[in-house]
Amino acid sequence: MDPETFRRDLGAWLDDNANDLTPPYEGIGSMDAHMAHYSHVKRALFDSGFGRYGWPESVGGLGGSPLLRAIIGEEINFRDLADPNAWTMIEVLAPTVIDFAPPELSARLVPPFLRGDEMWCQGFSEPDAGSDLASLSCRAAETDGGWVVNGQKIWTSFIEYSQRCVLLVRTGQPESAHRGITALLVDIDSPGISYSPIETMHGRRDFAEVHFDDVFVPSDRLLGEVNGGWRVAMDILPYERSTTFWHRGALLHRRFSDLVAQVSAAGNRGDAAAKALGQAFQWIVAFRSRSRDTQHQLAAGEQLGVETSVDKILITSAEQQLFETARDLLPGVMEFDDDLAAALWRNDYLYSKAATIYGGTAEIQRNIVARRLLDLGPES
Amino acid sequence: MSQFIDADDLALLASSFEAAMADAPGPSEADQAMYDLGWAELLASAPGQGTATAFSALGATGSAASLLDDVVANALGAETALESCCVFPAPHKADAPGHLHGDTVIVDGMLSARAEAAVTAVLGVGTENGVGHFAVDAGLLYGPAVNGIDPGRAYRRVVVEIPAGALEPTASEGSWESAVAGARVALAHQLLGGARWMLGEARQHAIDRAQFGRPVASFQAIRHKLADSLVQIEGAASVAGACLHDSDPMLAALAKSLAGQAARTTATHAQQVLAGIGFTAEHRFHLWLKRMLVVDTLFGSASSIPVEIGQHLLSEGTAPRLIQL
Ligand SMILES: Cc1cc2nc3c(=O)[nH]c(=O)nc-3n(C[C@H](O)[C@H](O)[C@H](O)COP(=O)(O)OP(=O)(O)OC[C@H]3O[C@@H](n4cnc5c(N)ncnc54)[C@H](O)[C@@H]3O)c2cc1C
Numbered sequence: 001m002d003p004e005t006f007r008r009d010l011g012a013w014l015d016d017n018a019n020d021l022t023p024p025y026e027g028i029g030s031m032d033a034h035m036a037h038y039s040h041v042k043r044a045l046f047d048s049g050f051g052r053y054g055w056p057e058s059v060g061g062l063g064g065s066p067l068l069r070a071i072i073g074e075e076i077n078f079r080d081l082a083d084p085n086a087w088t089m090i091e092v093l094a095p096t097v098i099d100f101a102p103p104e105l106s107a108r109l110v111p112p113f114l115r116g117d118e119m120w121c122q123g124f125s126e127p128d129a130g131s132d133l134a135s136l137s138c139r140a141a142e143t144d145g146g147w148v149v150n151g152q153k154i155w156t157s158f159i160e161y162s163q164r165c166v167l168l169v170r171t172g173q174p175e176s177a178h179r180g181i182t183a184l185l186v187d188i189d190s191p192g193i194s195y196s197p198i199e200t201m202h203g204r205r206d207f208a209e210v211h212f213d214d215v216f217v218p219s220d221r222l223l224g225e226v227n228g229g230w231r232v233a234m235d236i237l238p239y240e241r242s243t244t245f246w247h248r249g250a251l252l253h254r255r256f257s258d259l260v261a262q263v264s265a266a267g268n269r270g271d272a273a274a275k276a277l278g279q280a281f282q283w284i285v286a287f288r289s290r291s292r293d294t295q296h297q298l299a300a301g302e303q304l305g306v307e308t309s310v311d312k313i314l315i316t317s318a319e320q321q322l323f324e325t326a327r328d329l330l331p332g333v334m335e336f337d338d339d340l341a342a343a344l345w346r347n348d349y350l351y352s353k354a355a356t357i358y359g360g361t362a363e364i365q366r367n368i369v370a371r372r373l374l375d376l377g378p379e380s
Numbered sequence: 381m382s383q384f385i386d387a388d389d390l391a392l393l394a395s396s397f398e399a400a401m402a403d404a405p406g407p408s409e410a411d412q413a414m415y416d417l418g419w420a421e422l423l424a425s426a427p428g429q430g431t432a433t434a435f436s437a438l439g440a441t442g443s444a445a446s447l448l449d450d451v452v453a454n455a456l457g458a459e460t461a462l463e464s465c466c467v468f469p470a471p472h473k474a475d476a477p478g479h480l481h482g483d484t485v486i487v488d489g490m491l492s493a494r495a496e497a498a499v500t501a502v503l504g505v506g507t508e509n510g511v512g513h514f515a516v517d518a519g520l521l522y523g524p525a526v527n528g529i530d531p532g533r534a535y536r537r538v539v540v541e542i543p544a545g546a547l548e549p550t551a552s553e554g555s556w557e558s559a560v561a562g563a564r565v566a567l568a569h570q571l572l573g574g575a576r577w578m579l580g581e582a583r584q585h586a587i588d589r590a591q592f593g594r595p596v597a598s599f600q601a602i603r604h605k606l607a608d609s610l611v612q613i614e615g616a617a618s619v620a621g622a623c624l625h626d627s628d629p630m631l632a633a634l635a636k637s638l639a640g641q642a643a644r645t646t647a648t649h650a651q652q653v654l655a656g657i658g659f660t661a662e663h664r665f666h667l668w669l670k671r672m673l674v675v676d677t678l679f680g681s682a683s684s685i686p687v688e689i690g691q692h693l694l695s696e697g698t699a700p701r702l703i704q705l
Contacts (some may be wrong), residue, residue, distance in 0.1 A: 003705060067705055078701070182555075246705075257699040264697040271687050274694055278686025281699060282634050282641070286615035288703045289622045295705060313611045348630035369610055374583055380598035 001053060003067045010050050010075055020044065021081045028341035028347050031204055034083045035119070035161045041082040042090075042116020045072065051114065059098055060111035063342060065299045066243060073247030077254060083242075084251050085206075086119065089158060091244040093120050093166050096236045100223040101185060108166065110187070121152040123167040123186070123210060124233065127214035131326050133168070134178040134230065137182040138212060146218040147171075147184065149192075155358075159195050160208060163190050166236075168229050181229035185221045192216070202350035238304030240359055241311050242294050249288050249315060255348060256284055256322055262341070263329045273329050280318075282326040287314040306372040309365045316355040323349040382575070385429050393422075394433050401443035407493035407534065410445035411462055420460045423450055427562070428624040435566045439573020439675075442667050444534035446494030448678070451566045455559035456513050457552035458502045465498035465518055467538065469489060471677035472684040474560050476504035476511040483544045487521065490678065491538045495522055504556050505547065511556035513548035530670045535678065561632035562625075563679045568620040568632075568639035570675055572613060574668050575639070575646040579609050581665060582650035585657070604632045607650035612642035622703060630692070631702055633685050640682030 013023065021041055025033045045051030054069035055061025069091065076082050094113060098106050112118040129136040138151025149169055159165065165186045172180015187194075192215035197205040224232045259280075263273055291311055298304055326345055327334055334346040356362035370376045385393070396417055404410035414434065422430035434447055452466040453459065467477045468490040477489025485505060488691050495501065498518040504511045520542045528536065581604055586597035596602050616638035623635050651658050660666045676682060693699055 029496045065688045070486070070705060074705070145629045253699065253701060260699050261697050269691070269694050271691070275692025276690070277693055278688070278690035281689060281693065282638050282686060283615070284618055285631075285634050285702050286638050289618040290615050292622070292703050292705055293618055310611050310614050313608075314615050330633075347498060363604070366604045366607040367600070374603075374606055374608065374610060376583065376597040376603055377587060378418035378598060379600060380594050380605065 001064050001068065003065065003071060006050075006053065006064075006068050007071050007075065010072065013048060013050060014075060014079060014081070017044065018079075021079075023081070025061045027343050029033075031206075035086060036160075038083045038086045039116040039119075042075070042087075046115040055094075055110075055114060056098065058103060059094075059106050059112060064349070065294055067299045070243050070246040070295050071245065074250040077247050077250035080254065084247050086158060086161075086347065087247060088240075088244045089120055089122070090114065091242075091247070092236060092240045093122060095239045095338075096232060097166065097185065099235055100183065100232050102220060102222075105185070105220060113164075118163040119158055119161045120164045120166065121156050121159045121188075122236075123156050123159075123165045125155045126152060127154050127209075131228075131361055133233065134181070136168055136170060136181065137174065138167075138169050140171050140182060140184065142171075143216070145294040146216055146221070148348075149184070149186070149215040149217055151212050153212075155198075155207045156195070156210050157207045159188065160197055160205065164188060166223065166232075168233060171229075172227050176227075178230040180227055181233070182226050183223040183229035183232035184217050185223055186215070186217050190215050190217065199342060200351075202347050237360075238298075238308050241308035242291070242298050242304060245311055245315050246291050246295055248319075249284070249291055252284055252315075252319055252322055253288065255326075256281060259322070259326050259329065266330075268329065276325045276328060280322050283314065283318040283321055287311070287318045290314055305366050309368045312359065312374070313362065313365050313369070316365075319352045319355045323352040383524060385426055387585055390433055394437055397434055397437035398441055401437055401441040401445055404443065404445070404693060407444040407532075408462075408497060410443045411447070411494060414445060414447060415462060419447065420450060423454050427451075427454060428484050428565075431562070431566045432569045432620070432624065435569035439570040439575070440577050440601055442492040442532070442574070442577070442664070444493055444530075444532040444671075446534075448563060448566060449492055449494050451562050452559045453502055455562040456502060456504075456550075456556075457555045458513065458515075458550055462494070463497075463499040464502065465492060465495040465500075465571050466502045467504070467521065468535070468563070469560075469679060471537070474564075474685075474688070476506040476556055477505045477538075478505035478514075480505055480507055480544060482533060485544050485547065487538055487540050487542060490535050491521060492535055493533060495536075495538075502550070502552075504559070507576070513550050513552045513554075513556070515550050516542065516546050516548065520546055528674070530674045532667065532671060534671060535674055546678040555639065557629055558627075560679055561627065561629040563633040564636035565620060565623045567675055567678055568616065568623075568635040571636075571639040571643040571672060572617050572620060574672050574675070575609070575613050575643040578643075578646050578650040578665065578668050578672075579606065579613065580632070582606060582609075582653040582658075584629040585654050589671040590693075602653055605653060609642070609649045612638075612645050616642040619703075620649045625702075628702065629699065633689055634702070635679065635685035636680060637682050637685035640676040643676065644682060647672055 023037045052062040053064045054066050126136050140147040140149045167184045167186045171182040192213040195208040195210040197208045200206045333342045400413035401410045449466045450460040470488045479486045500515045501518040503516050535563050589596050620635040
């Protein structure tokens with residue numbers, strides 16, 4: 001299906017079903033309400049067929065270009081219909097699981113994920129392994145018919161709502177670094193998994209600390225090869241920085257437009273306000289343009305790699321600049337007001353601070369650009 | 381009808397443009413060499429790609445060639461010729477440089493090096509019915525030489541009053557708005573060509589220069605400055621590239637502003653990485669820096685364009701969805 005027809009048909013369908021798809025809560029809503037509505041929207045999209053485009057038939061999709069998935073998220077975010085963060089997990093994890101899981105496994109597990117019946121999470125970071133992910137120590141020991149996992153993960157987003165987790169574990173010697181890591185697809189209801197939610201500074205229970213105590217994982221849950229987990233993790237990165245970024249870029253664009261509307265309605269037409277808005281907008285557009293190029297590379301089947309760090313730096317800078325501008329141009333609103341709009345600005349402002357932390361920090365991205373794109377040789 | 385040039389031919393074109401401009405001793409020789417290579421015909425047949433290629437080369441070589449006159453003349457539907465120049469808006473501005481006051485035209489704008497020997501100049505004049513384009517005797521505009529910051533003297537200010545009777549109507553069909561958009565995209569490519577050159581110099585210096593027993597490129601403070609420069613350049617370059625298929629004037633404005641910002645950031649970082657040697661007259665860095673400062677002001681700068689865009693957004697009360705998949 002060609003992207004423009006798809007966008008038109010999808011748009012018409014979203015408009016026709018606007019009542020059903022609009023969140024039942026106003027403003028931010030609770031995490032539970034968000035997740036329930038997210039599942040509802042995903043299911044409606046899947047059942048209408050739109051949500052199956054861009055995914056291979058082997059996992060319940062209808063085929064077609066990944067551009068179609070970019071378009072769905074864009075239209076959903078421009079209309080503010082579903083939580084973009086929860087949606088991220090599909091775009092980040094499903095393509096890699098399809099690439100690395102045994103075909104029967106993905107044929108069975110991926111469809112409910114795409115339909116929003118299930119949520120999955122990403123168990124990479126550990127208390128002692130943040131930026132230095134290759135130093136992770138959560139262990140998996142081989143046993144009859146599978147592995148036994150022991151250790152700890154942290155910052156695992158959405159685990160409370162998840163049925164499964166893409167988990168990185170140490171299978172090699174402790175000092176084997178990236179050569180001794182394996183990726184597993186683990187059921188969250190496996191005996192021995194426990195977690196305690198961590199409240200974020202924007203007042204949500206986005207993520208949790210997770211403990212694995214003699215957790216058995218059957219051998220058919222291996223993603224890729226034993227000690228080949230680093231490849232799986234590296235495969236995820238370009239997905240993390242392509243389709244989902246296009247979706248998030250749409251959200252930023254919408255919030256920017258909200259800001260323009262509010263500042264304009266308040267009658268602030270000074271050149272200082274105009275300049276701040278113009279500067280924020282130009283980086284949103286720069287990101288969007290760069291990301292558009294990336295979407296087309298992905299659609300053309302090109303292997304995305306380290307150059308997506310440029311996209312990442314652009315979107316995080318654009319996001320933080322946008323919400324700093326909102327803070328300046330809506331004076332005192334996010335600091336002191338409690339109405340819905342203010343609560344939303346407050347939420348988004350605070351959450352924007354995480355953008356330079358998750359998915360590889362701002363510093364790590366710059367290290368990658370310096371080493372791999374500028375070829376500056378090793379760091380001292 | 382605009383034709384499409386494939387990537388191989390474009391690369392060939394780029395290297396011949398670069399060689400021609402790098403070898404030319406001055407702007408008029410560079411203009412002549414570009415005309416000999418078919419620049420004027422290219423502009424007429426493939427304005428988008430032609431302009432992008434020529435102006436990237438202009439930025440990369442640091443040439444003071446006056447190709448902007450051709451871009452603006454072409455967009456206005458006026459004749460492109462070595463004997464003809466254009467009057468550009470005043471620094472940081474994008475409105476027409478001429479203003480009618482009774483029977484006098486107040487000209488407040490800029491001229492390129494081509495104006496020195498040009499016979500006629502194309503002048504945009506703001507009237508109550510919008511901007512009209514006229515031909516004037518270039519001699520009326522060209523006053524005593526001014527040095528300014530750029531040793532290459534690519535552009536100079538012009539502030540004069542001329543009699544309205546000196547304006548000769550032209551049969552041009554292009555709009556001032558499209559000329560502004562075309563010039564902005566061209567200048568964006570020039571700024572980015574220059575920024576890439578500065579980044580290249582700084583990168584090589586960082587690799588070659590050792591302190592504390594290792595290349596300064598190994599220090600993270602240096603690496604992150606250069607990485608930030610590259611990211612801004614790539615972001616701006618993507619928007620400038622998008623203008624090839626999208627003639628939205630706001631996109632052209634954003635391309636120019638982003639390129640100016642990327643060039644400013646890169647110049648600052650490159651200067652710091654080059655350190656002492658980059659502060660000398662001997663190192664060529666200062667030539668690109670100074671040209672960047674001048675080109676940034678043309679047709680609106682990285683400081684003034686955001687104000688223009690922001691004012692437009694505020695009057696609309698919403699932001700348009702630019703860049704389609
Ligand atoms: C909202 C949110 C959601 C998250 N969700 C998940 C999730 O679902 N799953 C998951 O696995 N993880 C998740 N994370 C974790 C995230 O990936 C880590 O926080 C991140 O990798 C950084 O690790 P750290 O917090 O331990 O910081 P550290 O790595 O300890 O870094 C501390 C500081 O040192 C800097 N630093 C570290 N190394 C270098 C270096 N080599 N050069 C220069 N500076 C350096 C960092 O940039 C940072 O500024 C999430 C984080 C957040 C904030």
